[in-house]
Amino acid sequence: MKRIYVEEKWCLGCHLCEYECAFANSGIADMVKALKGKEIHPRIQVEDGDGVHFAVNCRHCTDPLCVKSCIAGALSKDGDGMVVIDQNKCVGCYTCVMVCPYGAIMPAENGKVAQKCMLCTDNMKQGEPNCVKYCINRAIVFEDRG
């Protein structure tokens, strides 16, 4: 299945992906309207450290700890191997947030449920990840690496 991969070598730490993610998941068609004056809660987050930048989002692990830890059955792997969250089932215990070794699951903006990257299949981008599309240096790529 195609997944999002991040090449640390080419990540500039511009954080554009975070804004493009927040925008894609806002449900609002205009970026200014969606994000102006708001704190964003993106599902991809850039880690910056001493000359190193790296965008992190869900790895869609083969054997995901988050799925194992979910007490509500809200997290599961779909047929393609994508880790999906059903926020209707999520009870907001945040066990997944704590067990994810990558910090790729986080509380949603409303603070009541968890959220994670679903490769833009759950928003108006229809499976074309917005962070990938707007990564100017192609540090974030969407590829099938088997």
Added chain:
Amino acid sequence: MSDTLFMYPEYEVVRDHDKCIACRVCERQCANEVHSYDTDLKKMLADSTKCVNCHRCVCFCPTHALKIVKSDDTYKINANWDKQTINEVYRQAGTGGVLLSSMGTPKPYPVYWDKMLVNASQVTNPSIDPLREPMETAVYLGKKTAKLERDEKGRLQDTLPPQLKLSVPVMFSAMSYGSISYNAHESLARAAEELGIYYNTGEGGLHKDFYKYGKNTIVQVASGRFGVFKDYLETAAAIEIKMGQGAKPGIGGHLPGGKITDAVSTTRMIPKGVDAISPAPHHDIYSIEDLRQLVYSLKEATDYKKPVIVKIAAVHNCAAIASGVARSGADIIAIDGFRGGTGAAPTRIRDNVGIPIELALASVDTRLREEGIRDNVSVVVAGSVRSAADLVKAIALGADACYIGTAALLALGCHLCRTCHQGKCNWGIATQVPDLVKRLNPEVGYRRLVNLVTAWKHELQEMMGGMGINSVEALRGNRLMLRGIGLTEKELSVLGIRHAGE
């Protein structure tokens, strides 16, 4: 009065605060630290005095809230003393230094490409549709003067000196590693390989990682001899002796110590952190017969297997110089016009020395034909070939191929801010700062170069087809296909073309 008089910036950053979402991308992407976020005001601010107008922030702003505009601050309007001229005086009065500039001259000199129009077939012969018929763009560069010999069976023997085969008559100009980044070089090398053309190392040696692109590499031997040794010459497809550069005829190069990193120092074989200054002339070439010796030294060193290119700047007597070069043993002569780019040049030289490539090309081609020695060399021209239309016109005037430098850099993201010499290129091209270099991902860069040249190839084919020409050889020197527009008799006679309507 202090040494540094305040000068209102030439360009201003304009932010539409209604659109700005304060994502701070502009701030993170500006190596000149123009943008900042004010936590009290909860607003992005911009210091236009630091802005070089490279448009990095404009391109990155996700809500398109930024633009750069020309400042309307003005001194008293004076047709003789314009603002830039005055500011340059202030700057020099403050520093006592030579003014430096980058890229080609921005002065409004005539661009003769734009004063020539191309022909098309009507009625008396047909245009050719490149989508339906073969349309050949391949050229071979090199001497064509071999004596015809046959073997015992009467077959012709290939006695031609070595040739360079180009799938399309475009090559990437000499740009040294040091003046441009590792990633820019990798982009050029990979694109040249995929396109079946050549890129040129410039006078900066060849990074060991790029030896694998040798068969698409032209290595340069310039007055500083940086990075020249046996393997360098042997790896290349051709060797170029750089006698001059269009943007700065008559002077050498100067790479500031700040750009001489470990890798650049190793590649150039010079000390780290020390300015790399190539002499104005080659100190072993004070006349044409000396050039011949260097040409043959390089041929000896490489067993006569590689074409030798001699690159000269387009200067007043370039036709005579070219005639000498054509008899020097060189296989290819490259002529670089004065609108050509540079990583750094003294402003006065860039803006005032040399002649436009169109006129130089026309006079060189005419001269070589008058002397019957046009076959001795291929002619490659550089110095502001901006589009496929310029390419078509250059070939029709007599060029075998063109070098493109600025256009290639634009494809890599360059926005012609003309501050290469400051070493803080926000696009990762003209810089050695690791954080900036990584901004140019060669995977992206090489693809964009391939796209550009491929697009030009299509356009070349379209224009050739319109003229009823299906092989680029039949366009070369075909000046009847050109007409001048708004040119004087003298300009027309130098270009060797007629006026539109004639």
Added chain:
Amino acid sequence: MLLEGQQRIPSGCAISGVIDRSGKGMSGEAMIRSISVMHDRSNGLGGGFAGYGIYPDYRDFYAFHLFYDDTFAKSNTEEFLGKHFEIAYASEIQTRKIPEITDEPLIWRYFVSPLSRKLESSHLDEAEYVVRCVNKINTFIKGAYVFSSGKNMGIFKAVGFPEDVGRFYRLDEYSGYSWTCHGRYPTNTPGWWGGAHPFGLLDFSVVHNGEISSYDANRRYIEMFGYKCNLQTDTEVITYIFDYLVRRKKLTLEEASHVVAPSFWSTIARKGEEEQSQETLLRKMFSSLLVTGPFSIILGYTGGLMALGDRLKLRSTVVAERGDKAYIASEESAIRVIEPDLDTVWAPAGGEPVIFTLYGGRK
């Protein structure tokens, strides 16, 4: 209005040619009939013929055909000829006065041989010596124009429809083993006889139909080697190209054809190794002599005819055979009118030379 040579004039045309490979002579009459079928491909502004083997009694002399505007040009030229050649015979070319052909210049014929002393001191081979003398007359003597200069062959041309030109020159009274002819459709009215075709240099004669788009690339290249394209016509430059490649560079006609109308690179890539290397070499060495745009030509030379068309086949050519005779024409009708019963008829591919030679080679 500017004359031919003072400006470049594109023109469409009709061409036809015939050779008897046994070397038997035929009169020019058949050619006249052949070209007249293609009347509509000409517009009355030029026609001409070339005949080979027509001067057997003077076979060792160069036959110069000249147009003179006036007797002044004639005496200047004869003075020049006398200094450079032994003149074996000189006379006015016999013509038939017909109402269709008007404004004729003085038309003279000289059988000449280079003065050995002059030739020796020129350090040139004989052919080159003759070529240079012809160029001198055509470039420097006002009102004089050499329009035919080969041995045992002659070109006859005028302003008019070709069939009228043939009758005017009484070609029915000549006998040659091969003939070519040309009817012209120029796009202006220069009305100059020298501008009609065939164009000849030594024993090469070319008739051509089409308008080449590579003209200036070819011209500017070939002029490097001492040729002067005075007429600014395609036919002239094509003649010089063949003269350069065949006479001076010693290429065969087939090799010269691979230069003028080479296979596409993609086609060459599919050929055998030997053909590939030969054709690639020829394209590399003589790339500026590649001719693009529509053309179909008949190249006449001592002992043969060659048909060659551009590589896209933008102009029609038909060739045919009947016994010893071989035919080449723009249209099949022009062949059928003189030989209805043909053994073979075919249309050569673009860039494919078709060569018919006398049995046993040149005679």
